[in-house]
Amino acid sequence: MKAMILAAGKGTRVRPITYRIPKPMIPILQKPVMEFLVELLRQHGVDQIMVNVSHLAKEIEDYFRDGQKFGVDIAYSFEGRIEDGNLIGEALGSAGGMKRIQDFYPYFDDTFIVLCGDALIDLDLTAALQWHKEKGSMATVIMKSIPREQVSSYGVVVTDETGRIQSFQEKPKVEEALSTDIN
Helix, strand or coil: EEEEEEECCHHHCCCHHHCCCCCHHCCEECCCHHHHHHHHHHHHCCCEEEEEECHHHHHHHHHHHHCHHHCCEEEEECEEEEEEEEECCCCCHHHHHHHHHHHHHCCCCCCCCEEEECCCCCCCCCHHHHHHHHHCCCCCCCCCCHHHHHHHCCEEEEECCCCCCEEEECCCHHHHHCEEEEC
């Protein structure tokens, strides 16, 4: 089973710490947030992980290396350019990171999981995958409902009565939010 961890962002909302530590490497209980995700993925049968990196990419790559220490294979997709022999990070955003998946076909030639590298989650991924396959969906987004007054801090997902995604709103004003479901 394969997965992608989105880890290229600059983490501007938690500065100044992210000037020197990429957001997925912020420690929780002496362990980077992303390590919890790698462990969760491994526990649910994922053995190959692609990580998109950009801001302070070396910190992530030096810590996780090829993933063997964590019982998985890890590869990296750098988002940026080379200028005068230097790597310049230019994160493409979540959608851009997902679009890069096309660059790795056939790596992602079957069902796979995508997680945000800075999100500490406790989710039964096996059950979510089973639900996804039973529904015959092309894509499944795991969502959570939040209090309306918090929507301006998150990307909001708008669905129809059957649960199909109709649109997304990026950090809408409370009065403009069409949903309280976030991804």
